[in-house]
Amino acid sequence: MLGAATTPAEARAAFRGGAVRPTAGIAAGYVQCNLLSLPAADAFDFLLFAQRNPKPCPIIEVLEAGQLESEVMPGGDIRRDVPAYRVFRDGELVDEVADVSEVWRDDLVSFLIGCSFTFESALLDAGVPVAHIDQGRNVPMYRTNVPTRPAGRFSGPLVVSMRPMPAAQVADAVRITSRYPSVHGAPVHVGDPAAIGIEDISRPDFGEAVEIAEGEIPVFWGCGVTPQAAVMASKPEFAVSHAPGHMLITDLKDSDFQVP
Amino acid sequence: MLGAATTPAEARAAFRGGAVRPTAGIAAGYVQCNLLSLPAADAFDFLLFAQRNPKPCPIIEVLEAGQLESEVMPGGDIRRDVPAYRVFRDGELVDEVADVSEVWRDDLVSFLIGCSFTFESALLDAGVPVAHIDQGRNVPMYRTNVPTRPAGRFSGPLVVSMRPMPAAQVADAVRITSRYPSVHGAPVHVGDPAAIGIEDISRPDFGEAVEIAEGEIPVFWGCGVTPQAAVMASKPEFAVSHAPGHMLITDLKDSDFQVP
Numbered sequence: 001m002l003g004a005a006t007t008p009a010e011a012r013a014a015f016r017g018g019a020v021r022p023t024a025g026i027a028a029g030y031v032q033c034n035l036l037s038l039p040a041a042d043a044f045d046f047l048l049f050a051q052r053n054p055k056p057c058p059i060i061e062v063l064e065a066g067q068l069e070s071e072v073m074p075g076g077d078i079r080r081d082v083p084a085y086r087v088f089r090d091g092e093l094v095d096e097v098a099d100v101s102e103v104w105r106d107d108l109v110s111f112l113i114g115c116s117f118t119f120e121s122a123l124l125d126a127g128v129p130v131a132h133i134d135q136g137r138n139v140p141m142y143r144t145n146v147p148t149r150p151a152g153r154f155s156g157p158l159v160v161s162m163r164p165m166p167a168a169q170v171a172d173a174v175r176i177t178s179r180y181p182s183v184h185g186a187p188v189h190v191g192d193p194a195a196i197g198i199e200d201i202s203r204p205d206f207g208e209a210v211e212i213a214e215g216e217i218p219v220f221w222g223c224g225v226t227p228q229a230a231v232m233a234s235k236p237e238f239a240v241s242h243a244p245g246h247m248l249i250t251d252l253k254d255s256d257f258q259v260p
Numbered sequence: 261m262l263g264a265a266t267t268p269a270e271a272r273a274a275f276r277g278g279a280v281r282p283t284a285g286i287a288a289g290y291v292q293c294n295l296l297s298l299p300a301a302d303a304f305d306f307l308l309f310a311q312r313n314p315k316p317c318p319i320i321e322v323l324e325a326g327q328l329e330s331e332v333m334p335g336g337d338i339r340r341d342v343p344a345y346r347v348f349r350d351g352e353l354v355d356e357v358a359d360v361s362e363v364w365r366d367d368l369v370s371f372l373i374g375c376s377f378t379f380e381s382a383l384l385d386a387g388v389p390v391a392h393i394d395q396g397r398n399v400p401m402y403r404t405n406v407p408t409r410p411a412g413r414f415s416g417p418l419v420v421s422m423r424p425m426p427a428a429q430v431a432d433a434v435r436i437t438s439r440y441p442s443v444h445g446a447p448v449h450v451g452d453p454a455a456i457g458i459e460d461i462s463r464p465d466f467g468e469a470v471e472i473a474e475g476e477i478p479v480f481w482g483c484g485v486t487p488q489a490a491v492m493a494s495k496p497e498f499a500v501s502h503a504p505g506h507m508l509i510t511d512l513k514d515s516d517f518q519v520p
Contacts, residue, residue: 044304044369047311048322062308064412109304152324181441181519259441259519 004028011249012073012081020083020098022138022245024117029254031072031183032247033060034113034224035082036231037100037240040065043109045152049230050111052149055222056158058114058182060252065107072112072250079104084243086228091235100240108240113224114183115247116161118254122176128169131210138245139163140204141223145197146188148226156233159206160188160196161223164216173219182257189220196220206244264288271509272333272341280343280358282398282505284377289514291332291443292507293320294373294484295342296491297360297500300325303369305412309490310371312409315482316418318374318442320512325367332372332510339364344503346488351495360500368500373484374443375507376421378514382436388429391470398505399423400464401483405457406448408486416493419466420448420456421483424476433479442517449480456480466504 002014002021008030011023023032038046043065050057061072069076079101087095087103095103116139120130132139139161146158161184165173170190178186193201201218202209206225212218231239242248262274262281268290271283283292298306303325310317321332329336339361347355347363355363376399380390392399399421406418421444425433430450438446453461461478462469466485472478491499502508 040304044300044307047304047307048324051307051311051319051322059311062311062411064308151322178519259438 002026008073008249008251009075012076015083016077016080018098020246023083023247023249024245027249029121031060031250031252031254031257032115032117033250034115034227035078035110035240035242035248036113036227037078037108037110038236039105039238040107040109042153042236045154046111048151049148049154050113050227052151053226054181055185055188056148056224056226058184059111060114060182060250061112063110063112065109072252073248074251078110082242082246082248084246086241086243088231088239088241090237091232096243103240105238111227112248112250113227114257115224116184116221117247118183118257119177119180121254122180122258123173126172126176128165128173128176131164132208135210137210138207140209141206141225142198143205143229148230153236154230154234156226156230158188159223159226159229160220162201162204162218162220164210164212165219167215167217170217170219177221179258181259184222184224187219188222191217193218262286268333268509268511269335272336275343276337276340278358280506283343283507283509284505287509289381291320291510291512291514291517292375292377293510294375294487295338295370295500295502295508296373296487297338297368297370298496299365299498300367300369302413302496305414306371308411309408309414310373312411313486314441315445315448316408316484316486318444319371320374320442320510321372323370323372325369332512333508334511338370342502342506342508344506346501346503348491348499348501350497351492356503363500365498371487372508372510373487374517375484376444376481377507378443378517379437379440381514382440382518383433386432386436388425388433388436391424392468395470397470398467400469401466401485402458403465403489408490413496414490414494416486416490418448419483419486419489420480422461422464422478422480424470424472425479427475427477430477430479437481439518441519444482444484447479448482451477453478
């Protein structure tokens with residue numbers, strides 16, 4: 001039974017064994033990562049894209065071509081330890097599978113990208129509400145009209161996640177999340193959705209809508225779906241990502257990513 | 261006359277015109293950068309090396325192959341705007357010149373790497389002494405026995421800079437520099453030089469020795485000479501760097517690199 005007390009190694013083994021489910025709430029206190037695997041020929045351009053867009057694309061770890069595990073997932077197998085994967089060809093989503101061993105290529109470089117699950121625990125610990133958790137939904141995510149900084153062949157829109165906050169707690173949310181620069185850090189936008197090209201806050205592009213109570217302000221953070229949006233916009237010949245919400249669970253601790 | 265009030269653009273123009281001198285004290289408040297230019301074939305490995313070793317190799321900006329200026333040095337020319345360059349072939353230092361236009365290659369990717377000049381101003385503002393400035397010397401730098409995290413073809417020892425502090429001010433130095441993670445951040449080591457393989461603190465491997473007063477503790481930070489040590493250890497076929505102390509002056513402000 002996968003839950004908060006499951007260890008990262010146990011969770012990875014369960015997913016390798018065929019379990020498919022979202023990873024929210026599993027292995028509490030451990031860092032979960034977005035995944036993007038690309039051919040080596042595209043790896044410099046993407047690493048530079050991430051370097052130039054650190055808020056949506058904070059790099060936690062890179063597995064070089066031929067490398068299937070690393071010290072952040074000892075004994076793991078990047079082709080099988082994520083509960084569900086997406087496969088892209090020429091920027092088109094062509095498949096969603098529980099194991100990518102069969103389509104894996106020896107030239108794939110894998111980027112592990114920070115996830116906001118890490119700072120959500122810190123928000124909750126500080127008494128700042130996280131609406132989508134309270135409402136039992138996936139976090140709402142939106143494509144914005146804010147361009148990322150391009151790098152080589154990669155470009156695309158900034159994707160943001162949104163958490164509504166009582167106005168009096170916006171400052172706390174900024175202060176707390178700014179202490180986690182490696183997992184999206186401080187918000188990229190506070191308030192008016194229209195100013196970043198979001199026409200209808202009740203219709204997210206990814207995830208699920210949440211109720212926004214009277215007096216709450218929408219607060220927006222850079223989102224780890226931005227790399228998938230860049231793949232769709234930039235059309236590399238081949239790419240593999242995690243399926244939204246189905247993350248790689250690492251042995252790294254959330255607390256390791258807090259800065260003073 | 262180059263000095264604290266010189267603008268970054270004026271300084272770059274002077275160096276492009278042939279001036280050769282160390283950049284300490286020029287264009288106060290603006291970020292100065294270490295430079296490493298490598299063939300595109302080595303660029304992914306080096307960017308990953310920097311990503312894995314952010315304390316000695318904090319990337320401020322990357323100029324892609326064919327790109328000679330960027331928004332951090334508008335109107336600039338990376339081949340001519342650094343006061344002095346070093347040229348490496350197969351890891352050997354083969355030349356030191358004021359202009360690398362003649363040996364430049366269209367496939368070179370240029371990495372601009374943060375420099376501790378940024379946090380030294382913050383230390384001085386807070387009343388923490390910086391010995392090498394007080395003593396009118398170049399900062400002392402040491403090769404350690406601490407390995408960097410390798411990436412692709414790049415590996416090598418961590419190089420550190422050292423600033424001695426009165427014991428009562430060590431905590432302030434840690435606190436202040438930890439707010440500048442993009443320019444080496446918090447110290448990597450405090451105290452005992454022998455513990456990181458430094459046999460004689462009075463004989464630095466780069467720069468100049470400074471006097472350490474009775475009761476002062478040596479404090480060590482990751483150093484931007486680490487990439488040059490990696491070039492020497494890893495022997496890429498071609499590389500260009502700045503000459504130590506002769507940095508690229510950018511239009512970025514030191515204050516932009518402070519985190520809360």
